[in-house]
Amino acid sequence: MGSTWQSILVYTFIWGSIYLLISLGFSLVCGVLRIFHLGYGAIFVIAAYGTWVFMEDVGLGLIPSIALMFLVQIGFAVAIFYRGVFQRYLEEEETLLTMAVLIFIALTHLANYLYPVTAGVSIPTTLIDDILKIGTVKIAYQMVLAALVGIIVTLVFVAMFLKTRVGLIIRAMSQNIQAAMLMGANVRKMYYLAIVLSVIPPTICMLMIAPFWGIDPFMGSPLLMTAMLVAILGGLGNLKGSITASYLIGFIHASVSFLYMSRFMGLAALVVTLIVLMIKRGGLFAGETLW
Amino acid sequence: MLEVKGATKRFGGLLAVSGVSFSVKEGEVVGLIGPNGAGKTTLLNLICGIYKPDSGNIHFLDNEITGLASNRICRFGISRTYQIPQPFEAMTALAGVAVGVLHGKKRSHMSLADAALEASYYLEFVGLFAKRDTLARHLTLYELRMLELARALATTPRLLLLDEVMAGLNPGESSKALEMIWSAQEQFGITILWIEHIMKIIMNAAERIVVLQYGQKIAEGSPKEIAGNAKVIEAYLGGRHA
Amino acid sequence: MVSLEFKRDRLQLRWGDQKYEWEIEPRYWRNPAIGVLLLAILPLFVYSYPNILTMFTTANLYAAIAIPLGLQMIGTARVNFGPQLYLGLGGYTSALLNLHLGWSPLATLGATILACGFLALLLSPTTFIAKGLYFSLITLILPLTFLDVTFIYGDIFRGEVGLTGMSALFNLGKVRWNYLGYFYVSLLLMLLYLWVSDKIGRSRFGVTLAAINENEDVARMMGVDINRYKIFYFVFPSILTGIVGWFIVHTFRTFAGVTYLPLDFMIKILIIVIVGGRAYVYGAIPGAYLISAVEDSLRALGPINYVVFPLVLIGLVLILPRGEGLWGLYHKRHHRDYFPLFHVRR
Numbered sequence: 001m002g003s004t005w006q007s008i009l010v011y012t013f014i015w016g017s018i019y020l021l022i023s024l025g026f027s028l029v030c031g032v033l034r035i036f037h038l039g040y041g042a043i044f045v046i047a048a049y050g051t052w053v054f055m056e057d058v059g060l061g062l063i064p065s066i067a068l069m070f071l072v073q074i075g076f077a078v079a080i081f082y083r084g085v086f087q088r089y090l091e092e093e094e095t096l097l098t099m100a101v102l103i104f105i106a107l108t109h110l111a112n113y114l115y116p117v118t119a120g121v122s123i124p125t126t127l128i129d130d131i132l133k134i135g136t137v138k139i140a141y142q143m144v145l146a147a148l149v150g151i152i153v154t155l156v157f158v159a160m161f162l163k164t165r166v167g168l169i170i171r172a173m174s175q176n177i178q179a180a181m182l183m184g185a186n187v188r189k190m191y192y193l194a195i196v197l198s199v200i201p202p203t204i205c206m207l208m209i210a211p212f213w214g215i216d217p218f219m220g221s222p223l224l225m226t227a228m229l230v231a232i233l234g235g236l237g238n239l240k241g242s243i244t245a246s247y248l249i250g251f252i253h254a255s256v257s258f259l260y261m262s263r264f265m266g267l268a269a270l271v272v273t274l275i276v277l278m279i280k281r282g283g284l285f286a287g288e289t290l291w
Numbered sequence: 292m293l294e295v296k297g298a299t300k301r302f303g304g305l306l307a308v309s310g311v312s313f314s315v316k317e318g319e320v321v322g323l324i325g326p327n328g329a330g331k332t333t334l335l336n337l338i339c340g341i342y343k344p345d346s347g348n349i350h351f352l353d354n355e356i357t358g359l360a361s362n363r364i365c366r367f368g369i370s371r372t373y374q375i376p377q378p379f380e381a382m383t384a385l386a387g388v389a390v391g392v393l394h395g396k397k398r399s400h401m402s403l404a405d406a407a408l409e410a411s412y413y414l415e416f417v418g419l420f421a422k423r424d425t426l427a428r429h430l431t432l433y434e435l436r437m438l439e440l441a442r443a444l445a446t447t448p449r450l451l452l453l454d455e456v457m458a459g460l461n462p463g464e465s466s467k468a469l470e471m472i473w474s475a476q477e478q479f480g481i482t483i484l485w486i487e488h489i490m491k492i493i494m495n496a497a498e499r500i501v502v503l504q505y506g507q508k509i510a511e512g513s514p515k516e517i518a519g520n521a522k523v524i525e526a527y528l529g530g531r532h533a
Numbered sequence: 534m535v536s537l538e539f540k541r542d543r544l545q546l547r548w549g550d551q552k553y554e555w556e557i558e559p560r561y562w563r564n565p566a567i568g569v570l571l572l573a574i575l576p577l578f579v580y581s582y583p584n585i586l587t588m589f590t591t592a593n594l595y596a597a598i599a600i601p602l603g604l605q606m607i608g609t610a611r612v613n614f615g616p617q618l619y620l621g622l623g624g625y626t627s628a629l630l631n632l633h634l635g636w637s638p639l640a641t642l643g644a645t646i647l648a649c650g651f652l653a654l655l656l657s658p659t660t661f662i663a664k665g666l667y668f669s670l671i672t673l674i675l676p677l678t679f680l681d682v683t684f685i686y687g688d689i690f691r692g693e694v695g696l697t698g699m700s701a702l703f704n705l706g707k708v709r710w711n712y713l714g715y716f717y718v719s720l721l722l723m724l725l726y727l728w729v730s731d732k733i734g735r736s737r738f739g740v741t742l743a744a745i746n747e748n749e750d751v752a753r754m755m756g757v758d759i760n761r762y763k764i765f766y767f768v769f770p771s772i773l774t775g776i777v778g779w780f781i782v783h784t785f786r787t788f789a790g791v792t793y794l795p796l797d798f799m800i801k802i803l804i805i806v807i808v809g810g811r812a813y814v815y816g817a818i819p820g821a822y823l824i825s826a827v828e829d830s831l832r833a834l835g836p837i838n839y840v841v842f843p844l845v846l847i848g849l850v851l852i853l854p855r856g857e858g859l860w861g862l863y864h865k866r867h868h869r870d871y872f873p874l875f876h877v878r879r
Contacts, residue, residue, distance in 0.1 A: 034878065036666070038673075092855065093877040094612050094811075097669075098803045099850060102843045105797060109839035221796065225677060232670050263685040270678050274671070277663060339754060365756035379747040382740075383869050390744040393737050394756035403737040424869050446756055 003136040008254045010137045016250030017147035020154055021205035023227035023242050025198035028157075031174045031237025031290040032194040035086055039100035040227060041220025042081075042107045043199050046073050047206035048215045049111045052121045062124065070203065077199045078192060104220060112217035123210040146208035153201050158239065161291055170194060174237060174290035225266075233273045234284050241285030248272075248284075292317045292482055293369075293450055297347035298337050300330075307333040309506040310347070315450070320476065320483045322497030322514075324490075326526055329503040331486045332374060335452050338484075339371055340364040351450065365395060368449035372442075372456060374486075376435035378427035384438050385423040388413050388445045395446025413441040416478075417471055433464040437471065444475060451475075453485040457492055465492065472496075494518065502526070569724065572818075576716055585829075586712045590784070592825035593719035597777045599805040599817040600726045601770030604733065606806075607746045608766025609660045612877045615672035616802060617793050619649045619771045621679055623778030624788045628696040629689070631782070638702050638783045642776070649775030653768040660763040666878045673799075680794040695789025702783040715784045722780060723818070726773055730814045742766070743871045801828075804846050808858045811873060816860030823849075823859065 054065035089096035161167035234241025627641035683690035809820025
């Protein structure tokens with residue numbers, strides 16, 4: 001019994017931190033731009049397959065590939081998602097969301113066409129190829145490192161939002177955009193910054209979890225779903241909520257997997273989310289603010 | 292007709308309305324005044340069912356309407372206008388008023404044509420018949436206010452709550468609006484509870500005035516009494532003039 | 534005595550001592566009649582190409598899903614990103630009951646209506662409890678979760694392969710006649726949905742619908758019982774979508790959740806609403822036919838069609854007039870028409 005609870009604890013920590021890394025960008029876009037980035041899954045696809053393309057087809061090493069892929073990622077987010085979709089269709093929200101999903105679907109199928117699952121895409125970002133033993137739980141070092149990276153990135157973001165001037169402006173924008181404009185915030189630049197910041201956590205996440213999560217062209221969808229569930233449960237656009245919700249969902253997944261059957265983890269998380277929404281409308285930290 | 296007893300509403304740390312009690316008799320025109328932030332619109336929202344009071348109760352025609360849903364309160368005979376006009380922007384004026392006609396009372400078998408006919412009567416009463424096919428987003432402020440009045444009248448209220456009808460109107464439009472309200476009161480026999488900032492109008496129009504400050508009722512009486520009341524003067528102009 | 538008289542500008546029916554009159558104003562029903570006629574004689578041109586006929590049948594079904602969706606989005610003032618949940622629910626209900634319990638198509642129709650109605654009723658509080666954004670997200674996630682469930686209980690739902698061999702709705706002997714029959718029944722279904730939506734839109738309920746979509750709180754203050762209307766406009770279109778699922782099961786006789794539940798399918802339906810023109814329910818028909826034609830013609834390209842199809846859809850949204858879509862090309866907007874703006878965040 002003790003070992004089951006140890007497993008649950010360890011995996012709650014691991015998965016919670018990874019989910020946090022997955023959903024950080026989504027919450028940021030939600031909180032600041034007040035838009036649902038339904039094309040968020042594309043970020044994961046570009047991260048994985050972009051790196052692969054640079055490594056295999058262009059023949060660069062791992063680090064240069066990652067660097068170039070970051071550039072592509074940022075360019076894509078700014079040019080296609082922000083300028084192409086969000087700015088154009090701000091008034092027609094259903095068109096905006098549909099276009100974002102279409103871009104995501106097109107990218108997914110492109111990845112599937114060029115590099116189907118059989119092509120064996122993998123990114124060798126394993127830092128330590130060993131198994132760690134925590135109490136009775138055996139876990140790959142890479143997973144622990146991924147979780148730690150998740151926590152570090154989150155701390156960096158939180159520190160930025162709480163301590164720096166830019167973070168303050170972004171927080172103000174998330175609360176009341178007009179007041180922020182009146183106070184002299186350069187809202188346009190901050191939007192660009194928010195978009196750029198939002199692609200960083202998922203890209204890092206993809207790089208860290210690639211060795212053990214497995215790369216397949218259609219992985220963007222379940223990852224987007226996780227991000228959305230965390231965002232809904234925690235309160236849309238709220239970082240405190242995302243942090244709490246990530247670990248809560250990690251805990252639900254871990255307990256359902258170890259105490260019952262792992263097939264039901266997704267369903268359990270959804271049911272809990274719906275129940276929380278019924279009790280506390282708006283999620284756990286329902287406030288129209290980023291923090 | 293309307294009895295408010297001890298209505299209280301808190302928003303987090305802010306006590307918006309605190310223990311306000313007053314009553315409105317049938318056929319009266321009662322003014323509700325007070326400095327900004329006194330809680331007048333919140334009190335109106337409490338009467339209309341948009342917020343539920345934390346304590347206290349509200350009775351209308353001997354029915355308890357505290358905390359009921361807005362549509363039930365409308366069926367009892369209360370309707371309102373809004374401080375910032377809230378028309379149905381993409382609908383024509385006629386359609387907007389027709390919604391009020393169809394749902395103000397229990398009218399299960401009224402066809403759209405009949406509702407449109409009755410709506411056009413209300414539009415004609417407020418002088419908007421020529422604009423009946425204009426989308427509400429293309430109307431001027433005065434026309435929007437009149438549209439709100441027509442919409443409120445279309446639900447056949449017994450009590451009409453007016454929220455700063457005169458704000459933003461020039462003097463010519465103000466007097467036209469005032470006349471409209473008078474003729475509405477005569478023709479439809481409605482009681483009016485009126486929030487207003489423009490003292491000249493409300494002092495002349497109202498028979499009785501209730502004054503709020505910081506969520507509490509500080510005075511009640513005829514316009515003359517209120518104008519001379521020291522507390523009211525202090526609330527508006529500060530202690531030195533009291 | 535019953536007599537039907539056709540006077541110059543009206544139709545008069547005498548029934549005993551009661552008289553019913555209908556004005557005949559050709560300009561109102563001439564274009565719709567021409568449209569319906571065109572659709573009805575469409576098969577004659579493609580009689581020898583049964584796969585094109587299937588494409589038209591599929592188009593009719595797409596439209597039959599998009600029309601209730603439009604009604605639902607206006608009536609609940611929420612954008613529903615997962616109408617295909619009821620398609621899947623209806624389909625699986627009919628398929629399982631038919632395969633394992635041997636129920637006839639008519640009986641499974643009843644079961645589908647009950648199942649979809651029950652689930653929709655259960656979920657209907659989300660239309661007025663959850664803010665618009667949360668509602669949209671929840672509706673987005675639910676079909677994907679349902680898909681997960683079908684994989685979890687793979688032995689019942691048969692996962693990717695899907696259920697096959699359900700009884701047909703009718704059998705006219707020759708395969709060609711079956712295809713023709715399916716086309717006409719799907720056409721009838723779609724036109725029925727169109728007629729119902731049109732009737733609702735033009736009646737006093739249509740004005741109420743518009744009011745709910747514009748400003749819920751003001752409408753509530755005017756006496757509209759918002760919650761009751763929202764529940765109705767959530768449950769009714771969901772049942773209609775479920776019936777389409779039932780139809781798919783008994784005509785195509787194979788049903789797999791993977792075809793209808795994921796995002797790809799949802800996008801097709803949403804695109805039809807957007808490209809067809811969101812203000813006019815009729816726009817769903819040209820939208821559906823266009824999407825179905827594009828989909829089928831791209832299939833000839835081979836596996837790359839999965840990439841090209843979304844790109845073509847993106848192109849369509851970019852090219853066609855904003856908000857009015859295909860129908861806007863045909864219909865000049867009268868200043869009085871109600872042109873809804875859907876808001877996801879409310």
